[in-house]
Amino acid sequence: GQNIDQPTEMTATEGAIVQINCTYQTSGFNGLFWYQQHAGEAPTFLSYNVLDGLEEKGRFSSFLSRSKGYSYLLLKELQMKDSASYLCAVRGPGGSYIPTFGRGTSLIVHP
Amino acid sequence: GAVVSQHPSRVICKSGTSVKIECRSLDFQATTMFWYRQFPKQSLMLMATSNEGSKATYEQGVEKDKFLINHASLTLSTLTVTSAHPEDSSFYICSASSGRATNEQYFGPGTRLTVT
Numbered sequence: 001g002q003n004i005d006q007p008t009e010m011t012a013t014e015g016a017i018v019q020i021n022c023t024y025q026t027s028g029f030n031g032l033f034w035y036q037q038h039a040g041e042a043p044t045f046l047s048y049n050v051l052d053g054l055e056e057k058g059r060f061s062s063f064l065s066r067s068k069g070y071s072y073l074l075l076k077e078l079q080m081k082d083s084a085s086y087l088c089a090v091r092g093p094g095g096s097y098i099p100t101f102g103r104g105t106s107l108i109v110h111p
Numbered sequence: 112g113a114v115v116s117q118h119p120s121r122v123i124c125k126s127g128t129s130v131k132i133e134c135r136s137l138d139f140q141a142t143t144m145f146w147y148r149q150f151p152k153q154s155l156m157l158m159a160t161s162n163e164g165s166k167a168t169y170e171q172g173v174e175k176d177k178f179l180i181n182h183a184s185l186t187l188s189t190l191t192v193t194s195a196h197p198e199d200s201s202f203y204i205c206s207a208s209s210g211r212a213t214n215e216q217y218f219g220p221g222t223r224l225t226v227t
Contacts, residue, residue: 042204042218043155087154098145099216101155 002026004102006088011108012078020073020105022088031091033099034062034073038084046073046086075107083109113139115207117219124195124226131191132222134205140185141207145216146178149202161188195226 003025012018024032031050035043049055049064049071061074073086085106089099114137124130134144143162147155159175161167161182169175179191188207192199202223206216 040202040221040223042206042221044218045215048215098157098160100157103152103154106152 002090002092002100004088004090004100006086006102006105008103009106009108011110012075014078014080014109014111016078017074017076018078018107020075020086020088020107022071022073022102024069024071024088024090024102026069026090026092028092029066029090031099032062032064032071033087033089033091034060034071035087035089035101036084037087037104043087078109080109080111083107113207113209113215113217115141115205115217115219117205117222119222120220121223122225124224126196126226127194129191129193130195130224131189132203132205132224134188134190134207134219136186136207136217139207139209139217141188141209142185143208144182144188145206145208146180146188146190147204147206149204149221155204158190192224195224197226200224200226 005023033048034046037043047062054063059076064071085104087104088102091099116135118133146158149155157170158173159167159169161180163182163185167180182188202221204221205219208216
């Protein structure tokens with residue numbers, strides 16, 4: 001099985017930087033996703049990491065360490081619209097390409 | 112980019128009735144569609160995976176006779192919640208994959224079901 005852990009809630013100030021951590025324990029690993037989900041809406045894809053290291057995409061970056069079972073999502077120059085839930089999802093071993101989602105981290109950005 | 116639609120976006124029904132939710136891939140052929148359920152402040156829980164033209168694969172604990180899934184074409188999957196009860200009230204989200212070597216699922220906008 002898979003166990004995914006993220007903080008429940010975080011707050012940050014507009015313009016600041018915030019790091020959302022995700023740790024996972026799986027019997028195998030085949031990639032990690034980050035999704036953004038605004039309240040009452042479907043998740044939207046942010047990033048996908050399968051190799052160790054940092055992937056940068058505009059204001060958002062995602063880091064993966066497979067040996068530590070650890071990932072983080074880094075959001076820079078925070079904007080009010082970044083207030084949302086951020087879901088970490090891990091794809092399992094073998095032929096299963098269906099990711100398992102964590103509970104999500106609710107990020108509140110205040111002025 | 113790939114677009115997935117869901118209909119209806121919101122539905123209120125009485126206990127004991129059935130509700131059908133449609134999921135369509137608008138600009139690509141979805142060989143595989145997924146149905147998720149999400150309770151408030153909870154994670155997305157996969158209910159079932161459906162492949163076009165074959166029976167859906169249900170996750171453990173999901174009643175296949177209560178949640179009927181049909182994937183009749185490469186662009187349409189339906190989820191029917193039969194004999195709905197208030198505890199079935201939730202946010203139902205579908206996603207679709209083209210089934211090739213893709214790393215992405217494309218999510219629909221979700222359907223808010225309220226059973227009174």
